[in-house]
Amino acid sequence: MPHWAMVIDLRKCIGCETCRHVCDHLNDGGWRQVMDMVMKDNQKGQNLSITMGCMHCAVPPCLDVCPTGATEHRIDGIVKIDYRRCIGCGSCILACPYKARKITFDHKVPHQKGFAPEHHGRKNQDRIGVCGKCDFCFSLLDEGMKKGLKPGKDFEATPLCVRYCIADAMYFGDLNDTDSEVSRLIRENKTSCLNEELGTEPSVFYILE
Amino acid sequence: MDGRNKMGTQLISPTKQKQWAWPAAANFTLGGAGTGFYLFIFLAGIFDNSNFVLNDPVPFGPIGLVLVGSGFLCLIIEAGRPLRSHYLLHHLRKAWISKEMLAFVFFVTAVILDYFYPQLLFKACAALSALFLMIAQGFILYASRAVPAWNVSIMPFFFLSSGFASGAALTLLLAALGRLVTGNGLGLLSLTCIFLNMIVWLFYLRWSNAVDFRSATEALRRPFMMFFIIVFGHAFPILMLLLLQIRAFSGTGAKLPGVFAMLSGLAIIIGVTAQKSGIVMSSGYLREINIKL
Numbered sequence: 001m002p003h004w005a006m007v008i009d010l011r012k013c014i015g016c017e018t019c020r021h022v023c024d025h026l027n028d029g030g031w032r033q034v035m036d037m038v039m040k041d042n043q044k045g046q047n048l049s050i051t052m053g054c055m056h057c058a059v060p061p062c063l064d065v066c067p068t069g070a071t072e073h074r075i076d077g078i079v080k081i082d083y084r085r086c087i088g089c090g091s092c093i094l095a096c097p098y099k100a101r102k103i104t105f106d107h108k109v110p111h112q113k114g115f116a117p118e119h120h121g122r123k124n125q126d127r128i129g130v131c132g133k134c135d136f137c138f139s140l141l142d143e144g145m146k147k148g149l150k151p152g153k154d155f156e157a158t159p160l161c162v163r164y165c166i167a168d169a170m171y172f173g174d175l176n177d178t179d180s181e182v183s184r185l186i187r188e189n190k191t192s193c194l195n196e197e198l199g200t201e202p203s204v205f206y207i208l209e
Numbered sequence: 210m211d212g213r214n215k216m217g218t219q220l221i222s223p224t225k226q227k228q229w230a231w232p233a234a235a236n237f238t239l240g241g242a243g244t245g246f247y248l249f250i251f252l253a254g255i256f257d258n259s260n261f262v263l264n265d266p267v268p269f270g271p272i273g274l275v276l277v278g279s280g281f282l283c284l285i286i287e288a289g290r291p292l293r294s295h296y297l298l299h300h301l302r303k304a305w306i307s308k309e310m311l312a313f314v315f316f317v318t319a320v321i322l323d324y325f326y327p328q329l330l331f332k333a334c335a336a337l338s339a340l341f342l343m344i345a346q347g348f349i350l351y352a353s354r355a356v357p358a359w360n361v362s363i364m365p366f367f368f369l370s371s372g373f374a375s376g377a378a379l380t381l382l383l384a385a386l387g388r389l390v391t392g393n394g395l396g397l398l399s400l401t402c403i404f405l406n407m408i409v410w411l412f413y414l415r416w417s418n419a420v421d422f423r424s425a426t427e428a429l430r431r432p433f434m435m436f437f438i439i440v441f442g443h444a445f446p447i448l449m450l451l452l453l454q455i456r457a458f459s460g461t462g463a464k465l466p467g468v469f470a471m472l473s474g475l476a477i478i479i480g481v482t483a484q485k486s487g488i489v490m491s492s493g494y495l496r497e498i499n500i501k502l
Contacts, residue, residue, distance in 0.1 A: 035220055035221060037220065050500075052498070063303075064304060065303075065306070065353070067299070067307040068296035068300060070296070085299070086289075087288050087289065087293040088288050089306060090228035091352075093228045093355075094353035094356055094359075095352060097495075098498060099221065099224075129288075129290045130289055130290055192501050192502070194498050195498060206500065208500070209502075
């Protein structure tokens, strides 16, 4: 069974926020945020842009607090929300230490038909008043795998933010596959996760230097 | 960037949560008051030996029920899709909101049964579910890992002590209005509950030396809040009740004088409301996001 993960090479990221815009337009949510920062405590005075979304933790704090069971932890490591069950109580938002979730009340979010693959699009109405977050575009992954495609390697079966990253700074793949790009990057580079001290074991890794 | 701390380099500083506002605070306050009131009367009936548990001079079950129910109604304003509330019981094994909901269902059932067929068994069931509901509310906040001021193990104890304190306050108000016939035990029990709640609150404010907890709860430690919650909401009613106890033991008067009891009750209610709304609205900061370099 795969364990899907993402590696973000911050040395390559140029802070263009394409990942955020792609997510905004195709997922109706804006589940990605990009933080620009200057590493003052780094002697090089390095500029960094850090793109963040759901960390798809192995021990997700949002899972246990969900009273309706709308938050699910798939066997492949993806944490997803069943929008038909969510009541928008917000308890998961207060449990997530990565500020990765939010409730959308805006009915005007455009759904870009024709731009997104039809199978990935969902009706806006399902998303109103419920909690939303990055789901690693699992529907793309599932559909792609049915066709025999390899997520992370094949364009069609890869999360949209990774697919459209113009700096080639985002990688996606199977952590359990030692030959995958993400496994290789983690093996060959020093990687960090956000809020590591909380023990949530995120599936998103950052390469800083 | 704010620089490094022991956990790593801060990327995003703590921000105030906007998800739960006054409706959540109202739910916790009313839920604590309703369950605390029921439990307090139930226990006072045992310790005070005044028989009002079985004789029911005031419909304390329905009063508790209305208070707790009003708290739940407030949540309808806050939830995005309240009409799907039937799903709330679907994660009973782990989610404290589900457990709270189940306790509420049991509480409602037991109180209604007791109202029409008064029996000690139904009262005991209602008391047990009230106790569970009260603790569950504390665990709901404790489970919020993103909020350092809530994610502390003293939180369920605080909900327990504050629930009993507000229950004592409502009982004192009813006693002051002449709706409850009570003896000395009520004053002593109220005094104990309020004193314990004050101690638990002081422990809470000093629970952790972690920077995120200290900065999140800073508003609660400001002189005005300390005066409002500790002095007005607790020390003042404690003093009142102590005077009443001295009066009672010296034989000057056996019953609670109305004005004293009413002022004490009001002060405690205001104090507990300030505590819970302070926790939810003033100290609800989401923790920082950091990375190890």
